[in-house]
Amino acid sequence: MSRNEKNKTLSSAAVKRAIVDSFVKLNPVTMMKNPVMFVVEVGTVIVLLMALFPNFFDSQDRIGFNVAVFFILLFTVLFAGFAEAIAEGRGKAQAYSLKKSKQEMTANKLMGSLITVISSTELRKGDIVVVSQGEMIPGDGEVIEGLASVDESAITGESAPVIKEAGGDFNSVTGGTRVVSDSIKMRMTSEPGQSFIDRMIALVEGAKRQKTPNEIALNTLLFSLTIIFLIVVVTLAPIANYLDIKLEVPVLIALLVCLIPTTIGGLLSAIGIAGMDRVTKFNVLAMSGKAVEAAGDINTMILDKTGTITFGNRMASELVPVGGNSINQLSEWAAISSIKDETPEGRSVLEWMTKQGKSYDSTIADGGEFIEFKAETRMSGIDLLDGRHVRKGAVDAVKKWVAAQGGEIPSDLEQVSNTIAKLGGTPLAVAVDNKLYGVIYLKDTVKPGMKERFDTLREMGIKTIMCTGDNPLTAATIAKEAGVDEFIAESKPEDKIAVIRREQAEGKMVAMTGDGTNDAPALAQADVGLAMNSGTIAAKEAANMVDLDSDPSKIIEVVAIGKQLLMTRGALTTFSIANDIAKYFAIIPAMFMLAIPEMGALNIMRLGSPLSAILSALIFNAIIIPLLIPLAIKGVKYKPMSGARLLSRNVFIYGLGGVIVPFVGIKLIDLIVHVWI
Ligand SMILES: Nc1ncnc2c1ncn2[C@@H]1O[C@H](COP(=O)(O)OP(=O)(O)OP(=O)(O)O)[C@@H](O)[C@H]1O
Numbered sequence: 291m292s293r294n295e296k297n298k299t300l301s302s303a304a305v306k307r308a309i310v311d312s313f314v315k316l317n318p319v320t321m322m323k324n325p326v327m328f329v330v331e332v333g334t335v336i337v338l339l340m341a342l343f344p345n346f347f348d349s350q351d352r353i354g355f356n357v358a359v360f361f362i363l364l365f366t367v368l369f370a371g372f373a374e375a376i377a378e379g380r381g382k383a384q385a386y387s388l389k390k391s392k393q394e395m396t397a398n399k400l401m402g403s404l405i406t407v408i409s410s411t412e413l414r415k416g417d418i419v420v421v422s423q424g425e426m427i428p429g430d431g432e433v434i435e436g437l438a439s440v441d442e443s444a445i446t447g448e449s450a451p452v453i454k455e456a457g458g459d460f461n462s463v464t465g466g467t468r469v470v471s472d473s474i475k476m477r478m479t480s481e482p483g484q485s486f487i488d489r490m491i492a493l494v495e496g497a498k499r500q501k502t503p504n505e506i507a508l509n510t511l512l513f514s515l516t517i518i519f520l521i522v523v524v525t526l527a528p529i530a531n532y533l534d535i536k537l538e539v540p541v542l543i544a545l546l547v548c549l550i551p552t553t554i555g556g557l558l559s560a561i562g563i564a565g566m567d568r569v570t571k572f573n574v575l576a577m578s579g580k581a582v583e584a585a586g587d588i589n590t591m592i593l594d595k596t597g598t599i600t601f602g603n604r605m606a607s608e609l610v611p612v613g614g615n616s617i618n619q620l621s622e623w624a625a626i627s628s629i630k631d632e633t634p635e636g637r638s639v640l641e642w643m644t645k646q647g648k649s650y651d652s653t654i655a656d657g658g659e660f661i662e663f664k665a666e667t668r669m670s671g672i673d674l675l676d677g678r679h680v681r682k683g684a685v686d687a688v689k690k691w692v693a694a695q696g697g698e699i700p701s702d703l704e705q706v707s708n709t710i711a712k713l714g715g716t717p718l719a720v721a722v723d724n725k726l727y728g729v730i731y732l733k734d735t736v737k738p739g740m741k742e743r744f745d746t747l748r749e750m751g752i753k754t755i756m757c758t759g760d761n762p763l764t765a766a767t768i769a770k771e772a773g774v775d776e777f778i779a780e781s782k783p784e785d786k787i788a789v790i791r792r793e794q795a796e797g798k799m800v801a802m803t804g805d806g807t808n809d810a811p812a813l814a815q816a817d818v819g820l821a822m823n824s825g826t827i828a829a830k831e832a833a834n835m836v837d838l839d840s841d842p843s844k845i846i847e848v849v850a851i852g853k854q855l856l857m858t859r860g861a862l863t864t865f866s867i868a869n870d871i872a873k874y875f876a877i878i879p880a881m882f883m884l885a886i887p888e889m890g891a892l893n894i895m896r897l898g899s900p901l902s903a904i905l906s907a908l909i910f911n912a913i914i915i916p917l918l919i920p921l922a923i924k925g926v927k928y929k930p931m932s933g934a935r936l937l938s939r940n941v942f943i944y945g946l947g948g949v950i951v952p953f954v955g956i957k958l959i960d961l962i963v964h965v966w967i
């Protein structure tokens with residue numbers, strides 16, 4: 291799926307396919323999911339029967355009229371199907387190009403120390419695979435050894451390769467992408483047929499599209515309106531009969547179809563599909579329409595710092611000894627604490643040693659027990675065979691650890707770590723048992739343009755809170771630089787959830803962006819969880835959206851699209867119902883004039899004849915659907931402004947427009963139709 295393909299407007303092939311699809315959608319079993327249109331379809335069949343068997347129905351004198359009504363009704367139903375098919379069309383094209391990138395390939399499966407070449411379809415979850423330069427990654431997985439640059443353009447459309455490495459938050463790789471340099475060992479994390487690309491295909495194809503709660507509520511309302519009008523129209527006949535006014539069935543059906551909300555009924559599902567599609571166009575994958583709608587109502591947004599607001603390649607850039615220790619002592623222990631630390635932070639310490647030309651005795655670590663970095667402890671290190679414990683980690687965590695063993699905290703530690711933190715860096719303290727040697731300065735950079743983007747979020751009325759495991763000073767510096775409203779430092783995974791729950795308890799809708807495994811629970815708790823594609827598998831699975839460009843501020847577009855989706859649905863519902871009221875004025879007088887010509891005074895629209903009035907109203911009712919398809923697909927314009935102002939503006943435009951447009955439209959159609967009858 292290249293960007294070009296995604297931006298392509300409707301091709302004639304897509305239109306052709308949609309036309310065919312709109313006939314397929316006539317299948318009453320499918321149609322029943324759309325009650326409003328189903329009622330129209332039933333009416334179409336009845337009128338068809340009356341046109342085909344006039345003797346049986348005693349409708350010989352109106353065959354021409356009935357045939358006309360039949361065709362207009364048929365087109366009404368077809369137009370609704372066409373709207374949905376057009377909305378689905380782009381997804382189908384995308385799915386096609388995704389399927390191409392999913393072709394079968396070979397994989398180098400590692401068994402013991404032996405490599406066997408098998409087909410990618412035989413790979414199972416847990417298998418270990420080696421992928422080298424030039425080869426395709428055979429499925430989703432996590433890098434467990436090595437580092438490689440990977441071309442992910444097949445899924446992201448972005449041609450610049452990204453670095454994937456074992457350990458940290460950048461260890462997830464996606465099937466169908468290509469290793470462009472070096473080689474990695476990876477563990478498969480998905481079974482065949484359940485990979486990210488498979489899910490993407492199902493998603494864009496709309497195969498798993500479920501109605502959102504909002505859509506279900508609106509559908510229920512439309513259905514109730516339909517039932518009410520059905521009862522009104524059905525009871526109208528005997529009443530009229532009693533008054534000696536003969537109302538014919540096709541006329542009653544025409545009346546019913548004009549009164550029920552066919553415009554919104556015909557466009558509703560297209561609006562939803564197009565909303566999801568607009569999100570995909572911004573390279574965000576929404577797992578459900580509900581997530582997109584929820585985005586439209588977001589009040590609070592929680593972001594993690596590293597890898598989300600900053601680039602996340604925290605690299606050791608300087609080592610500063612404290613307490614009178616030498617730089618060599620500090621660097622040796624920093625290196626030993628990092629020998630088995632596979633995180634980017636850990637590896638960067640060893641890289642720093644090499645760059646500085648510093649050596650250390652790595653045999654000290656032989657036989658030691660590696661202590662893996664955990665977000666809970668915020669430390670990593672090694673327990674040496676000789677009984678010494680080496681740690682590096684967040685300054686407050688290491689301070690506590692040293693103090694617990696009766697160690698002294700050097701008086702210059704605070705000043706050194708504060709200086710680093712004030713620069714936006716992350717200070718990591720290094721200690722052996724009760725002795726603290728100094729600080730590693732991990733440097734990270736805020737992604738460009740964050741401040742402007744967060745300003746836009748503020749205009750939209752969204753509060754931003756940065757939650758980080760880092761210390762308060764670093765957090766404050768980055769928060770200021772990025773322009774977030776609030777920040778919470780030294781937060782553990784459960785703290786992130788707590789913040790989300792607190793906001794939700796205040797009735798707020800919360801979005802969360804993150805990339806780490808430690809963000810996964812919070813991503814799941816949030817109403818909208820947006821994971822960075824660069825992030826871990828756990829984060830991506832917990833989230834209900836994945837940003838393929840790994841740009842957290844993309845939430846702005848998602849929020850705008852969500853709001854636009856809700857507004858479009860609201861606007862077209864208003865328009866549809868206002869519209870039906872206007873049609874009432876065209877069709878009711880005409881209907882009674884047919885029976886009692888003296889009622890001509892009711893014909894306030896001065897329409898040509900009763901029959902042409904009915905046909906004109908019906909024709910208007912049908913063609914308004916395709917005329918509104920572009921609006922349903924593109925969505926109504928959205929500008930950041932308060933919800934109340936938006937609402938009153940839309941009710942004015944679409945409510946008033948909905949009343950006026952049909953008067954003009956029906957009058958114009960009648961001028962033409964009247965020539966024929
Ligand atoms: N490899 C490591 N070894 C020791 N300590 C580390 C290591 N990596 C990070 N830390 C320390 O642990 C803290 C928490 O790290 P973590 O990556 O979990 O933060 P986080 O909660 O994801 O927040 P954010 O991503 O917003 O910075 C870091 O601020 C740092 O002080």
Ligand SMILES: [K+]
Nearest residue numbers: 547548550552
């Ligand atoms: K209608």
Ligand SMILES: [Mg+2]
Nearest residue numbers: 594596597806
């Ligand atoms: Mg993180």
